[in-house]
Amino acid sequence: MPAKGAEIVARALTIASSDSGGGAGIQADLKAFAAAGCHGMSAIVALTAQNTIGVTAIHELPPEFVTAELQAVFDDIGVDAAKTGMLFSAQVIEAVADFLDSHRVPLVVDPVMVASSGAKLLEDDAVSVLVERLFPLATVVTPNADEATALVGEGDPAEQARRLVGLGARAAIVTGGGAGDEFFDGETSLEIPVRNQFVAATHGSGCTHSATLTALLARGEDLLSAAAIAAATASDAVAHGLSELGAGEGPVDVFHLERGR
Numbered sequence: 001m002p003a004k005g006a007e008i009v010a011r012a013l014t015i016a017s018s019d020s021g022g023g024a025g026i027q028a029d030l031k032a033f034a035a036a037g038c039h040g041m042s043a044i045v046a047l048t049a050q051n052t053i054g055v056t057a058i059h060e061l062p063p064e065f066v067t068a069e070l071q072a073v074f075d076d077i078g079v080d081a082a083k084t085g086m087l088f089s090a091q092v093i094e095a096v097a098d099f100l101d102s103h104r105v106p107l108v109v110d111p112v113m114v115a116s117s118g119a120k121l122l123e124d125d126a127v128s129v130l131v132e133r134l135f136p137l138a139t140v141v142t143p144n145a146d147e148a149t150a151l152v153g154e155g156d157p158a159e160q161a162r163r164l165v166g167l168g169a170r171a172a173i174v175t176g177g178g179a180g181d182e183f184f185d186g187e188t189s190l191e192i193p194v195r196n197q198f199v200a201a202t203h204g205s206g207c208t209h210s211a212t213l214t215a216l217l218a219r220g221e222d223l224l225s226a227a228a229i230a231a232a233t234a235s236d237a238v239a240h241g242l243s244e245l246g247a248g249e250g251p252v253d254v255f256h257l258e259r260g261r
Helices: 025-035 063-076 090-101 126-139 145-152 159-166 205-218 223-239
Strands: 012-017 038-050 053-061 082-084 108-109 173-174 180-184 188-194
Touching: 012 025, 012 063, 012 205, 025 038, 025 205, 025 223, 038 063, 038 205, 053 126, 063 090, 082 205, 090 126, 108 126, 108 188, 108 205, 126 145, 145 159, 145 205, 159 173, 159 180, 159 188, 205 223
Parallel strands: 012 038, 012 082, 082 108
Antiparallel strands: 038 053, 173 180, 180 188
């Protein structure tokens, strides 16, 4: 990995899908990277026709093109930490896992399965591949409560976090399950307090959480400190969310854009 630029700014990569509405996916990740003081880069695996109401179409990119994106970024700019988001298919997950297995960096795996609108974002046959190929490469996995239940079954979020680590990840954070995020890294089990926000602007909150976590790992923060800051950042982004944008759940706002109006 080249050192050029490494001492200027931390470099964070998102491997995920585009949200044409700008609320989640690649767009949310890049905003969160910038807000956390990182240079953000992307390897787009699929395009979605999406707004606050729902997802109307998904166009997957060829796995070999995804590999080419990853190669281009790693070869020239370098990566201090990476995250995955919506990967959609088993073929893409295999390509991403093959590449990351030979280019090890701190990795946040956000197992995006369903959009806030209810749209399905991960094919059924891709779930087992995600667990078998990406979880062992992950520094931490960050499912929300529904995703954790889909992956390891019903249960207390603290127990779900333990089960997720049992699937091969080094650590797990289960978000959105109650009063806080449940953290487990194989030794330490604790609840990270999160202030609940009653604002109709949660679109992109999970992406913002995992991207902020990735950016902080890229900057050298330890995992537990990064998890606490990411939780607070995502909550704040919801609190300042743009609930009046669109007819559905509005996008989070990590930059507090409404203040500038």
